[in-house]
Amino acid sequence: MPRSATDLLDLSELPAPQRREVRDFVQFLLTRQAGAKKPAASYRFSDLCGTMAWKGDAVAAQRSLRDEW
Template sequence: MTKATSQLDLSALPPASRRELVDFYEFLLERRTRAQKVAPPKQSFTDLCGKLTWKGDAVASQRNLRDEW
């Protein structure tokens, strides 16, 4: 039982409901910690900064791409 679980006042509930509620609370905590560990890395394009050059008219290229649709 976690520290936060022991601080809950569940005395008004029957024992079976208390156990079920505590189990569900611990399940949610476990799911949250597991999701934080599996979080995908954020994309970073800082390694490309200053290395790409554009030779041409950016607006004309954008219009060509737009007109393809």
């Protein structure tokens, strides 16, 4: 049976809360490393909030909003 990363460290001298913190941090790092190997997902925000058909001039609308300040 393969040994985990936390089994390789002798944490017996640490108090229980610090041992748990070290184990949690090692698990966090291992999870983060495993997640980094996966390809990045491409997000489509229109799936979350829908789409909007814009009929006007986007630059003119932005300028009018800016000029309100």
